[in-house]
C-alpha cells in the first residue's frame with residue numbers, strides 16, 4: 001500500500017510501486033484529467049504538481065510520489081487566474097493538452113510571478129499542443145500574470 | 150469519468166449523459182438534402198415522454214432546455230459549438246439553455262464522416278431546417294394556446310411572444326402542446342430572414358470550455374467501465390508481417406497481467422482491419438504495457454521486410470524523371486520547352502509523415518448478450534460500425550458506436566483498426582476491453598502520409614513569361630491501403646492541389662507516376678495538397694526569380710485568362726472534393742483576392758532587415774482559398790526564426806469566427822511542423838522513429854507573430870480545418886529563398902544547409918535571358934521588389 005495525498009485527499013493505493021503516477025491517477029484513481037501523450041516526458045500532457053513542483057507524471061513512480069502532496073488538474077480552482085485567462089481567450093481547441101498546459105503554467109507563475117514573454121515560452125516548451133494553440137497559451141499566461149500585478 | 154452499469158441500450162445512452170433518444174422525423178440523405186420521411190421510420194428507442202423531438206437533431210425538454218445532437222466528431226475544430234450557434238440563431242434560442250450531446254453512428258444523421266473540412270458545408274442548411282421546424286411548432290403551439298393567429302406569434306429569445314398583446318410563453322411550457330402537432334414539411338418552412346444574428350458571425354466561447362479547462366471532457370482515453378480490462382498489443386514491426394510463434398510466460402509473470410491472446414493478422418491490404426499481433430490483457434494500462442515488453446515473439450516479417458525509405462526515394466525520383474500517365478495537357482509542352490530562353494527544373498521531396506494525434510488511438514468495446522458497444526475517438530462512427538459488422542460478423546443493428554471527444558483526428562481516426570482490435574478482443578474474451586495504444590505504437594503503426602517525389606520542368610521566354618510547365622507527381626496511392634494492385638493515384642487524389650493547377654501557362658503537362666505501396670497510407674490534414682502546393686507554389690516562385698520579377702506580381706500576371714477555370718472543358722477528370730464544379734468553381738478571382746488581401750495586410754514590398762526574406766504561397770483546397778506571407782530570418786548558423794506570418798482564408802460565409810481563427814493559428818503550427826520537423830523513415834521494413842524525442846512536432850518556441858485574416862464573404866461556407874495548412878511550407882521556403890538565395894526542395898527543411906548563407910540584400914536577379922541553367926543556380930539574393 002502506498003499513501004498519496006491528492007488534491008488534499010488521502011488515498012492508499014495498492015499497486016506496483018514502480019507504476020508511474022500517471023497510470024495510478026488515470027487507471028486506479030479515475031483522475032483522468034491527467035493525460036498520456038508520450039510516456040517519456042516529452043509532451044507535458046501528464047503534468048501534475050508533486051510537492052508544489054510541476055512534474056511529468058509519466059516519469060514519477062508511485063513510490064517516488066508517495067508521502068508527497070500531489071495536485072492534479074481536478075484540484076485547480078475555476079477561479080485560478082490561469083484558468084480564467086484560458087477561458088477568456090478560448091484557449092482549448094481539442095482540449096487534450098489543456099490540463100497539462102494549465103498545470104505547467106500554474107506552477108510556473110507561482111515560481112516566477114513576473115515573467116518576460118521569453119520566460120513564458122521557455123517554460124511552456126515542454127508542453128506540446130498538437131492543435132497549435134501556443135499563441136493563445138502564451139497570451140493567456142501573460143494576461144494572467146498581468147492581472148496579478 | 151463515465152461509468153456504465155448496465156448495457157441495455159437505453160441505460161448505455163443515459164450513462165453517456167445523453168438523456169434520451171427522440172422520435173426521428175426528418176431523414177437527411179447523404180448529400181445533405183433534407184427530405185421528410187415517415188415519422189414511423191425514425192426510431193423511438195429511448196425516447197423520453199414529454200419532450201418535443203420532431204427530428205433527429207433537436208429535442209426540447211419541458212424545462213425548456215434545447216438539446217442539440219451533434220452528428221459530427223469534435224476534435225478541436227469546435228463543431229459542437231458551431232452547430233449550436235447555427236441552431237440557436239434559427240430557433241432564437243438563449244445560449245445558456247442549450248445543451249449538446251454526441252450522436253452515435255447512425256445513417257439517420259446523414260454523413261458523419263468528419264474529414265475533409267465539410268461539416269458546415271453539409272449541415273448548415275440541414276440544421277437551420279431542423280431548428281426552423283422546431284421554432285414553427287413552438288409558435289403554432291402558442292397560437293393554439295392563445296387561440297391566436299400563427300402569424301402573430303414569434304419565437305424570441307427562448308420564448309414565444311404574441312406580438313399584438315405582448316403575452317409570452319417560454320419554450321418549455323409549449324413543449325407539451327407542440328408535441329401533439331404535425332412536423333412541418335421542410336419545403337414549407339420559413340427560415341429566419343436575418344437582419345442580424347446573435348451567434349453566427351460572433352465570438353462565442355466553446356460550449357465545452359468549462360469541462361475542458363478542468364480535464365472533464367471525456368476523451369476516448371478517459372473512458373473506464375466497471376470490470377473493464379486493458380489491452381496493449383505488440384504488432385509486427387513490418388507491415389504485412391505476422392507472428393510465427395510467441396512465448397507469453399514472461400508477460401504472465403507481470404503483476405496485473407491476466408491473459409495473452411493473439412489477434413490474427415490481416416493479410417495486406419489491411420484497410421480498416423487490425424494488423425494483428427499479440428495482445429496482453431491486464432487490470433490496468435501500465436501492466437499491459439509492461440507485460441508486452443516481456444513477450445518473446447518470432448515474426449515472419451512478410452513481403453515488406455526490405456522496404457527502405459532511402460532506396461524508395463531514389464526509385465521514385467527515377468520514376469519522376471520518366472514520362473508518366475498524362476492527366477492534363479494543353480498546347481505542346483515539349484516544343485515550348487525546347488524553344489524557351491530559360492529552362493528550370495526542380496525535384497521536390499516530401500517524406501513519409503505521421504499524424505501524431507496527441508491522444509493516441511484508443512477504443513473501448515463491450516460485448517455482452519450478443520451486442521457490441523464501442524466508445525472511441527472516431528471521426529466516422531457509421532463507417533466504424535459497418536467495418537465492425539463485417540469484421541466480426543455481427544448485424545449493424547447489434548452494434549453501437551459512440552464517438553467520444555477526440556484528442557486530435559487529422560484523418561488518423563477516420564481509420565478504424567484500433568476499434569476493430571477492441572471489438573475483436575471484446576468478442577473473443579466476452580467482456581469489456583480498452584485497447585490502449587502507446588505513442589510508440591502510434592508512430593510505428595500509423596496510416597502514413599505518402600512519401601512523394603515531384604519533378605517540375607518549366608520554361609520562360611526571353612521576357613520572363615512562363616511558356617511551359619510540366620509537373621509530375623509520384624506517390625503511392627492511398628487506395629492501396631484498401632485494394633491490391635493500386636500503384637497510381639486516382640482522380641480524387643490527383644484533384645488535391647495537382648490537377649487544378651491555376652496558372653495560365655499555354656503549354657502544360659501534368660503527369661502521374663507509379664509507386665508500389667509498402668506501408669499503410671491514410672488521409673492526412675491538408676490532404677495531398679500538402680505535397681502538391683509545396684511543389685507548385687515553390688516552382689512558380691522559382692520562375693518569378695528566374696524572370697527577375699516580384700513573385701506576387703508574377704502570380705497576379707499569370708493568374709490570367711478566364712476567372713473560372715473550366716477543367717471539364719479542358720478534358721480533366723477533376724473531382725472537386727465531391728462537389729459540383731458549377732456550384733464551387735475553381736475561381737481564380739478568389740485566389741487573386743486572397744493574395745491581394747495578404748499583400749495589403751502584410752505590407753508586401755516593405756523593406757526588411759538584413760538576413761530576412763519574405764515569401765508567399767496561394768492555394769485552393771477543400772473548396773476554400775488560402776494565402777500566406779511569411780517573413781523569415783536566417784541566422785548565420787542556418788537557424789531560422791519567423792518574425793511574422795500573415796494568413797488569409799476565404800472560406801465563404803464565416804459562421805464561428807473565433808474557431809476559424811483558432812484553426813488558422815493551428816494551421817500555421819501544423820504547417821510549420823510539416824515543413825521543419827515531420828520526417829518518418831523506414832529501414833528493413835520498420836519505422837525508425839518511435840516517440841516525440843525522435844519524431845518532432847512544433848513547440849511553443851517556434852510560434853511566429855500571427856496575423857490571421859478572414860475574407861468577408863457571402864458565399865457558401867466551405868472548409869476551414871484543412872485548406873490553410875498547405876500554403877505554410879511553400880511560403881516559408883520561398884521566404885528562405887528570398888533571404889538566402891537557397892531553394893528548398895526537400896522537406897523537412899535542413900537548416901544546416903542554410904549555414905553561412907549570404908546576408909540578404911538587394912542582389913541582381915537572374916537575367917531573364919540568361920542561358921538555360923538546369924538546375925537553375927540560386928540568385929544569391931532577395932527577390933527584387935517591383
Ligand code: FES
Nearest residue numbers: 037039041044058
Ligand atoms: S505523457 Fe508524460 S510527458 Fe508525455
Ligand code: FES
Nearest residue numbers: 095097129130131
Ligand atoms: S488543444 Fe488540442 S492538443 Fe492542445
